Amino acid sequence: MSDDTPRKGLGRGLSALLAEDPDDQPALDRLRVGKTVPIEKLVPNRYQPRQYFDEDELEALTQSVRENGILMPILVRRDGDSIDSFEIVAGERRWRAAQAAQLYEVPIIVKELDDNQALEVALIENVQRQDLTALEEAEGYRRLMDEFANTQEALATAVGKSRSHVANIMRLLGLPEAVKTLLQAGSLSAGHGRALLAAEDPEALANIVVRKGLNVRQTEALVQKPQKTDDTAKPADAGPSPIDDADTRAMEKQLSEKLGLTVKINHHGEVGEVRIAFTSLDQFDEILLRLSQQPDV
Template sequence: MKRGLGKGLGALIPTTNIEQYNPEKDTIMEISIEEIIPNSFQPRTNFDPEKIAELAASIKEHGVLQPVIVRPHNQGYELVVGERRLRASKQLGLEKIPAVIKTLTDQDMTEVALIENIQRHDLNPVEEARAYKRLIEEFGLTQEVVAKKLGKSRPFVANFLRLLNLPDNILELLENGKITVGHARPLLAIDDKNLQQQLVNQIADGQLSVRDTEKLINNSLKNKKQKPKSPTEIPSSPILDDIQERLRLKFSTKVNIKDDGKRGKIEIEYFSYEELQRIIEMLDEHNY
C-alpha cells in the first residue's frame, strides 16, 4: 500500500541536509516490522513504558497516523525516525508498519534523530549534550555549525557541552530529572569533588530553587575558603550568553563577556586597523 506523506516530517526535514519532502516523490509503504533494526544513532536512551503503552492504545484504535522513516540496511532497513511508534506497534504484535524509505548518510541519521527529539522535547539535558558532542567528534562539526543546523545559538550548545564535565553520578541525577540544568551549571564552578557531592545531595534532597542553589554554592565556597575560578572559567549565564551572541552578530567579530558575579568586562576582538575603524564607526553611529 502506498500513501502520501503527511506534513509532520515536512516540518522536520528542511532543517537538515536531507531533501525536503516532495509529495510527488515520497510515498509511504507498509513494510515488515521484523525487517527494521533500531537506529544506532538514536540520542535518546530512556523511553517511558507508560507513554509507550498509551501510544499503543492509540494505535490500536486509530492505527499509525504518521509513518516511521527508515533507510536501506543490508537486506532490511534501519530506523531513522519513529522509535516510539515502532515500539508501540511491536507491543501490539503488529506485523507491518507504514514507512518512508530514504537514502541517508550516518551524519543525516544523527541530525534527523536529534532534531526530531529536540523538537518534541523528548531528550533530557544529558542526552542532548551527548548528541551535540557526537556531532562534533564523529563528524568534525564545529559548535557554530551544530548550532546553525539545529536552530540554536553557539553559546546554547557550548553550555550543554560543559555539563558533560560533571561527574557521572551528578549527570545521572540530571538525566533522571532529580536536578535541573539551572541547578547543575553552578556546580561546574567547584573543583572540590567532595564539596560538589555534598552540595548536590542537598540540592536533590532539599528541592532547592536555582537561586537558592547559587547562594548555597557561593556560601560554601566562602566557608571552604575556595577561591572562585577566574572570570573566564566561571560558567556564564544564559542571559550573558545571549548578549554575547547578539554582540558577536552585531559587530561580525568575536566578543567575550567576562563576569565574576560582581563585575566584568566586554572584549571585542579586531584583526586589523580597518576592522577597528569599522567597529568604532558602528559605536559612534549608535551613540554607544
C-alpha cells in the first residue's frame, strides 16, 4: 500500500467509517437500513474497551428494545474467515439488550475493518458517548499505543480530546491495583486518581479519601501535606538547608528558566531534593514532557 493512501479509521470519526463518500446520501441511507441476521451469528468485540455494563442501564435499554426494537443497526465486521458470523465493533449494549429481550434477529451494518480500526471505532464510540470509566478509557488508549503504535497526538485527534487529557488519563494506569479498584468501582473519580499519583503512599491516602468523602481539592491538599510516620524524627524539610551557596541558587535559576516553573533545591551534604512547584495538572504534564525530551546531540 502506498504511503499516500489515506488511512481509514483513526481521526475520521464514526460517520466517516459508515460510508466511503459522506456526500453519497443514498449510500448512507442504505447503510442505516442495514440488514438483519439471527442474533446468534454475532460475537462480542475482542477489543471491547468497556469492561463493565451497568445492570440498571442495561435493563432500561432492554425494556426499550422490547417496546421499540433496535432503532440503530449494530456495526460489525466479518468474524475471521466465516461468511455468516460477525464480530461486533460498536453496539454491544444493544446486542446484550436484544438477547435479554429474546429477539431472534438484529439489524447490522457490515464494514471491512482491521484490528486497529476495530479497536479505534469501539473506543471512539464509547468515549464520545461517555460510556467508559476513566480506567477503561486509559486502557483503550494504552492498547492503541502498544498494539498499533499510535501516538498520543493521533489518539487525541481521533477521539476529540486534548493531548494532555489523553496523557493525564493514561497516567492513572500507574496507580496501585487497590486504588484502581476504587476508581473502577466509582468510589474515586479520575480527578482523585490524578491527585493521588503525586502521593508517596497512594493506597493509604485513597482509603482516607474514601472514608472521609473528600473532594478532589481536599485530596490534592492531603497529598501536599507532609505525612508523619512513627520513625520520623523530624520533617525532612525542617529549617533552611545548611548549604545555600551561589552555585545552588544558580542551578535553581537555570532549572526554573528551563521548565518555566519555580524550582527549589535543598541539600544536606551528599543528599537532598529538588522541588518543582506546579499549579495545575496541565503544568505537571508539561514538566513530564520536557523532562522526557532527549537532549540535542
